[in-house]
Amino acid sequence: MKKMQQVLDVRQLTMDFGGLRALDSIDLTVSQGEIAALIGPNGAGKTTFFNCITGVYEPTGGTMSAHPPGKAPVVLNRLKPNVITEHGLARTFQNIRLFQNMTVLENVMVARHCRTRSGIFGAVLRDAGTRREEQEMVDFSYGLLEDVGLEKHVNDLARELPYGAQRRLEIARALATEPFLLLLDEPAAGMNPRETRELDALITRIRDEKGVSILLIEHDMKLVMSISQSIFVMDYGRLIAQGSPREVAENPNVIKAYLGETFDA
C-alpha cells in the first residue's frame, strides 16, 4: 500500500511548566485526508499538545513541522499563533472562545482576515477592490455558515446561540481560514446525542468535501471510534498507544490506563 503523505509531523515534543512535565517526548503524525483522534483522561496533556502546535505555548523540546499539500514544509517551532494559522492550521477551543458580541457572520468574517488584504485606506475610501473583497468575504463566510447549518442565525450575536450551534460556529470560523489541517478540541463536549450524531456527519463531510485533514481531541468514545482512522492515546503527558481504533481498543495499556475494564468495543 502506498504510504499516505503526512501533513503534520511532530517528533519528541516536550513541554515543561516549571518542574512539571506536561508533555513527554510525544511523536505524532497526521496523514493527508485522515481523521485522527487524540484521547486520554483529563489532564493527560491533550490541550497542551494543541496549544504547542498552534503557537500558544512554546515547547521546551522537539520539532513540529507541517506539510501543506502542494507547498513547502514549514517548521512550526517558535512561530506566532497567527502565522501558524496563515500556514494552514486552524483550531477550535475546548471552552468556546467566540467573539461574543459580534454577529455570527462577523465571527466567520474575522477569520478571513489573514486571507484578505485591504488596509486602512481601502476601509475608508471603500474603492472597487475593497468592495469586491468585502463581498467575497461575506459570500464565502455565508457559504460556510450554510455548510454547518447556521444560515438562519447570520445576524444574531454569537452569545445568543444555543450551545451546540456555538460549537458549530467555532468550526465554521476555523474553516474560514482555509486550513489543510483542522484541530478540534472536544467538539462534542456538552452536546446531546442527536447533536453529536450530526457533528459526526459534519466532520466527515468537511474531510470529504474540503479535503481537510482533521485531528480531534474527544472524550465521546462512540464518536472517536466511528470516525477516526487513527487514534493516539495519552496519559500523564506520555503517548501510551497508537493505531487504528480496533488496535487501540484492544491495547492492554489503554484498557488499563484509560478505558477501564468495563469498556466493550
Add this chain to the structure above:
Amino acid sequence: MGIQAGLIIRKAASEIFRSALVSCWFMFLTFPIMVIKVNPLERTIEWRWMRLVWIGVAAFLLSFVWRYLMMRRERGSARDESESWQARLGKRIRNDRKTSYALLAALGLFMVLFPFTFSSYQTQIMISALMYVMLGLGLNIVVGLAGLLDLGYVAFYAVGAYSYALLNHHFDLGFWAALPVGASLAFLFGILLGFPVLRLRGDYLAIVTLGFGEIIRLILENWNEFSFGPSGIAGISRPALFGVDLSLDQHTIYLYYIVVALVLVTIFVVGRLRNSRIGRAWIALREDEVACQAMGIDKTRTKLTAFALGATWAGFVGCIFAAKTTFINPASFTFMESAIILSIVVLGGMGSIIGVIVGALVLILLPEYLRAFSEYRMLVFGASMVLIMVFRPQGIITGVRRRYQFRLSESREAQREKDAASA
C-alpha cells in the same frame, strides 16, 4: 386573604424602615454643613434645625424612588431588551428612512444656522463640545473598538497642540499646513507608545498609558528651551481663510465650520473603519485576544493601528485647540482631560458613534448650562454620571452591529429539500 394582607403590611413596614434608616444616615452626614453655622464675629452658633427636617424628608422620599427604580431595573434586565421603548424608538429611527432623513435634515440645518442664531459665546462652547466629540470618537477606536484602556490619551492631544504652536511660533506655519503635521506626529507617538504596551492588557495597560500621559505633560512643563515651560506659548495664529481679514467673531464662526466639517469627516472615517476588515479585527481583539490570534490576526499590527489611528484624531483636535485659544500651556493637558474623554466614551456607549456624540454633548454642554446652579453644578454633574452608570451600564446608546441579507443558495435549497424528503 388575611395572610396576604399581613405580608403586604410587613413588606411596607420593612420598606419604610429602610427608608427611615437612609434618611437618618443622610441627616447625620449633612449635619455639620447644613445645620451648624458658626458666626466667628459674634461668637455664636446658629442651629438651623428646619434644614435637618427638610433633608430628612427629602432623603426619605428619594430613597423610595431610588429603590423603585432599582427594582424596575432588575425586572427590566430579565425582560427582553428589544421590548423596551428605547430599543423600539432606535429601530424606528434606523429603519424608517423618512423619519431618519427628516431628523438628519433638521439637525443639519440647526448646525449650519447655529453660529448665526446664537451668540459668539454659545458658538465657542459648541466648538469645544464638538472638539470633544472628535476626541471621544478617536478614543472610541482605542477603548471602544479595540478594548485597550488608554488613560493617557491627552498626551496625543498635547502633541497635536504643541506641534502647531511650535511650528507657528518658530516657522510661522499656518493652521492648514500644521494640521497634517500635527496629526502625523500624533500618529508617530501613537506607534511609539504602542510598542512598549503590546504585551500589556487591562489594568497594566491603563497604568502605563497613564504614566505616558504624565511624562509628556512633565516634559512640556520642564523643558523650557523647547516648550517655554509652564508659561506656555501665546500669540498662535487663528486659521486663515485665503488671506481674508476676519474679525474675532467671524474667526469664531469660521472655526466653528472647520470643526463641524472635521467632525463629519471623523464620523465618516470611524463609521467606515468600524465595519471594515480592520474594524472587525479590533473588535475581535477586544472580545478574545487568544481566539483572535488563533484566527490569523496579527495582534501586534492590529493594536498598533488602533493606537496610532486613535492618536491621529487627538492630534487633529490638538491643532484646533491651539488655533482656538491662541494660547496653550501644559495646564490644559492634565489627567483630568483624559478622564473626561474616557467618560465620554464610556457614558455614551462604547463602540457606538452616536452614543459617543451624545456623551460628548452631554458631558461638555451640561456643566456649561448648569452654571445657573453655580456651586451645585459639579454636584449635579457627578450625580448624573453615577445615575447613568447605575441604570445604563452599557452607556446611553449601545452599538449596533451591521446586518446582512441573504438567501439560501439554490443548490443548497434543493439539497435541503431532498434531505427532508428522504428523512
